[in-house]
Amino acid sequence: MTEQAAKTKGKFSASVSFNRQIKPRYWRLGLEFSGEGAVAFGGTRPGQFAELDLSGAAVPAEKAIPEDLRDAAKREVLLRRPFSFAKVESKKGKTHVDILYCVLGPATLRMTTLGHGDVVSVIGPLGNGYKAAEGEKRAILVAGGMGAPPMQHMAQELTAEYPTMDVIAFGGAKSVDDLPFETRPDQILKELGFYLREFAEYGIQSMVATDDGSAGFAGTVTDCLADWLGRNEVNANETVIYACGPEQMLAAVAEIAKERHIDCQVSMERLMACGIGVCQSCVVECKCDGDTEYKLCCKDGPVFDAKEVVF
């Protein structure tokens, strides 16, 4: 029955191709899908995500666990965890996806012990993803902290699908050590440039902001965005802002976009028990005919029109 048709989503096994630390708290995990999984994940859109079962992965050795996560390391992992993608590539019948993750608790701690050849159970691709529009001439990508992965994926997608589109990226974090990019601090400038490899590889210029001023623009990524918009001519009708990051940041980006009448899509994060739209745990409050309604982050999102979300 449905088993025979090519699946657009489902539960698949992936094998780990690499797992490397890029910053004190950030790692990049490569997963390889073959067969049906390669087909399903080959069609992943930026902003879509997958649910990984990390319950069987080993806890790191005590000395490898950051002091502040020692208690968290004792917690068991029951539920799957949602992750978006930083890159998706299909070749020779396989699909390779990169997950960029931040070590925050029991599941992501366990994730660091995955090694080449390990098998991970993955459900996905899930959710809706960002939608680039025809006629859009400029895309502005805004990544706050852990919101970087889908922006990297978006950079990949936009340059492949819309080669003439003018794309720029903004990346921000608290401090230079928290930037989820593989860039040396001394390469970071205070202006747009090709110093973030994750964007430069697609010919995209980027700009970095750190709250403490330890690299790039001193301030939040949204301050940086507003500052840049104030100094540059942008045709609002032909521009779209794509953003991912903490909710406060998304609210600020939504405000900037609204003031300048620029379309804006934001990717929301919620705690998710199922990821497939059956449990109702992941609600996002949205405007609806003068009232509000709950939409599901995992199914109706995670990407929403910024105008729709009640922050």
Add this chain to the structure above:
Amino acid sequence: MNEMVDMMVEFGGMGLANPVFTASGTCGYADELAEFMDVNALGGFVTKSVTLKPRKGNLRPRIVETNAGMLNAIGLANVGLEKFIEEKLPVLRGRSAAVFVNVAGERIEEYVAVVERLANEEPIAGFELNISCPNVKRGGITFGTDAGQVKEITSAVKKASGGKCLMVKLTPNVTDISVTAKAAVEGGADALSLVNTFTAMVIDIESRKCVLANRTGGLSGPAIRPIAVYMVNKVYTEVAKDAGVPILGGGGIRTASDAIEFMIAGASAVSVGTASFIEPGCAVKIIEGIKKYCERHDISKVSELVGTLK
């Protein structure tokens, strides 16, 4: 060796293809599950709770994970009766699994109204009454913790159910679950379902606030299984066996072994909830596992297992 194990079970006046159900609230209305599970392979399917009017549910966070379990305080978010009939019921039509609509409310009249409206809908095999809800008329005392109310609501709904199977889902948050089980049977329940979640709390020690917006939530998952097995066995021996009322047992079931434990304790059928989040197809896998166990133990009919605790 038995080549063929008879997986059929008698349940509340009907024959089910096998004893495995999915639990309310963990598989939606089956419409999202096509890629993950063959719903038709199940013995029974229980919908998310349906209330008379749509409910937005609680503020978030609505869930939090704990060791071997999770708390949820979804707040019965659902589309409401009318939209359920319009949008969800058609998807449930033609299912070979017995479809039970889980019904919730704040007043007895609301339960009755929902059941009355659905009593003649052909795809529905029966109802599961979620009585772990506060009764607004009785100052918010949970229907399911008071034997008098359990009997009253069961008999009121029974009259409206048009002869369809009426299953009452008991809350474990009581001193003696046999007392409420007995009340449900006296009220006319055709089957008992146990257990619902255990009221629990998780505190964020940094903010010293409850993690859930609702403060408390219901604990489910592997952590509750041994308590649920005990409660099923208690209700089976003290109430259900003599009354001839079948039990749908559940709480923390992840594997066939877990399910078999419940059947030995006295459950005629089993329900899989939280585990479906981790393995959406696990209920179907459990059916296969039970079959293999029966083969290994030379059991020709799975129903022979029920209540065989020595």
